[in-house]
Amino acid sequence: MASNKKIYLDYAATTPIAEEAIALMLKYLGINGIFANSASLQHDFGEQAYEAIEQARSEIANLLNAKANQLIFTSGATESNNLAIKGIAFSQQKRGKHIVTSATEHKSVLDTCNYLETVGFKVSYVRPNAEGMIDLAAVLNALTDETILVSLMHVNNETGVMQNIETLAQTLQEREIFFHVDAAQSVGKLPIDLNQTPIDLLSLSAHKFYGPKGIGCLYIRNRKKTLLTPLLHGGGQEYGLRSGTLPTHQIVGMAKAFKIAHERMPTDTAHCHHLQQLLMQQLQQIDGVQFNGDLQNKLPNILNVSFKHVTSDSLMLALKHEIALASGSACNSGAIEASHVLRAMGIEGDRLYGAVRISFGRYTTEAEIIRAGERIVEEVTRLRQLALE
Numbered sequence: 443m444a445s446n447k448k449i450y451l452d453y454a455a456t457t458p459i460a461e462e463a464i465a466l467m468l469k470y471l472g473i474n475g476i477f478a479n480s481a482s483l484q485h486d487f488g489e490q491a492y493e494a495i496e497q498a499r500s501e502i503a504n505l506l507n508a509k510a511n512q513l514i515f516t517s518g519a520t521e522s523n524n525l526a527i528k529g530i531a532f533s534q535q536k537r538g539k540h541i542v543t544s545a546t547e548h549k550s551v552l553d554t555c556n557y558l559e560t561v562g563f564k565v566s567y568v569r570p571n572a573e574g575m576i577d578l579a580a581v582l583n584a585l586t587d588e589t590i591l592v593s594l595m596h597v598n599n600e601t602g603v604m605q606n607i608e609t610l611a612q613t614l615q616e617r618e619i620f621f622h623v624d625a626a627q628s629v630g631k632l633p634i635d636l637n638q639t640p641i642d643l644l645s646l647s648a649h650k651f652y653g654p655k656g657i658g659c660l661y662i663r664n665r666k667k668t669l670l671t672p673l674l675h676g677g678g679q680e681y682g683l684r685s686g687t688l689p690t691h692q693i694v695g696m697a698k699a700f701k702i703a704h705e706r707m708p709t710d711t712a713h714c715h716h717l718q719q720l721l722m723q724q725l726q727q728i729d730g731v732q733f734n735g736d737l738q739n740k741l742p743n744i745l746n747v748s749f750k751h752v753t754s755d756s757l758m759l760a761l762k763h764e765i766a767l768a769s770g771s772a773c774n775s776g777a778i779e780a781s782h783v784l785r786a787m788g789i790e791g792d793r794l795y796g797a798v799r800i801s802f803g804r805y806t807t808e809a810e811i812i813r814a815g816e817r818i819v820e821e822v823t824r825l826r827q828l829a830l831e
């Protein structure tokens with residue numbers, strides 16, 4: 443079966459938008475649609491936009507078992523992470539100037555923390571074990587009397603490894619330390635019950651669950667007590683925490699995509715499990731294949747794998763026009779830099795420089811995975827032979 447169709451295996455970087463969400467978004471754009479500014483409540487046009495946004499907000503909140511007034515809209519998880527971390531740091535600095543996070547966070551958390559270090563905060567970066575798991579005891583050990591915030595991701599974007607945020611949330615609540623969770627890779631894939639789990643702040647992004655890019659949320663458990671310092675000042679939208687005209691089409695698209703992801707969660711998860719099994723079986727034909735990250739404790743839609751004696755650059759270059767793969771994280775792919783996540787897990791040498799992230803989802807077919815597996819096996823074999831000549 444010689445298919446020339448390109449195969450997209452970079453779902454962890456972004457997903458296509460679900461068709462139902464696209465169809466809905468189109469109704470919020472043109473002159474015959476609900477395009478008005480949702481803050482223009484002096485006319486019906488604006489009121490309709492306002493109502494659409496508030497309905498979407500309620501729908502999203504329901505799916506997280508949160509209340510609508512606990513959610514604010516942002517441009518995505520990068521902004522939500524920035525607002526959560528800087529917002530707490532600046533508003534709580536009288537209580538203390540220490541933050542705890544992990545060494546395997548997304549750059550939007552790490553770079554925000556690095557920035558805060560330049561303005562007088564102290565940050566502890568907890569290291570994971572060799573499988574990418576963060577030990578709760580290590581997080582607790584890092585806490586001091588000065589600690590105001592712990593920020594930990596739910597699912598890692600490079601390995602798919604899941605952290606046990608529930609237990610940590612309980613402990614931090616008892617210690618009265620704010621807890622922020624970057625849930626960009628888990629929302630829509632794992633059930634999250636914010637009524638059960640005492641998380642103070644949670645970031646999510648629509649384009650990781652088949653919604654549009656450029657829209658996300660920050661959940662704030664107790665807006666009155668948390669008192670975040672805003673990043674954007676202006677019209678005072680979103681309780682003054684995030685000024686700027688709300689993008690109605692993006693917001694309704696996100697709500698629709700989230701609803702679909704929630705309904706399809708068992709189906710999509712089973713599908714990814716099946717594809718992961720297939721792919722692993724094929725890749726295991728290669729000598730010296732190594733899977734990175736705790737296979738017992740990860741989501742099935744991301745597989746991080748290294749092939750001895752083959753660098754990720756050479757493999758990705760060989761497959762560039764056929765298969766979309768990622769090395770390290772997408773944000774770093776402009777510069778060739780080894781993954782900070784795998785490095786923190788103590789992975790080095792060939793295994794580090796050979797790591798490739800293969801991520802798939804709802805629209806990936808069995809035939810695509812089989813074809814991709816075959817092509818990877820062929821190219822790894824060919825590249826090794828070349829190296830020996």
Ligand SMILES: *Cc1c(COP(=O)(O)O)cnc(C)c1O
Pocket residue numbers: 454455517518519520521548550595597598599624625626627646647648649650656657658
């Ligand atoms: C994609 C991603 C982000 C960034 O989200 P954007 O909406 O693209 O800004 C942050 N954290 C994690 C874990 C991600 O996977």
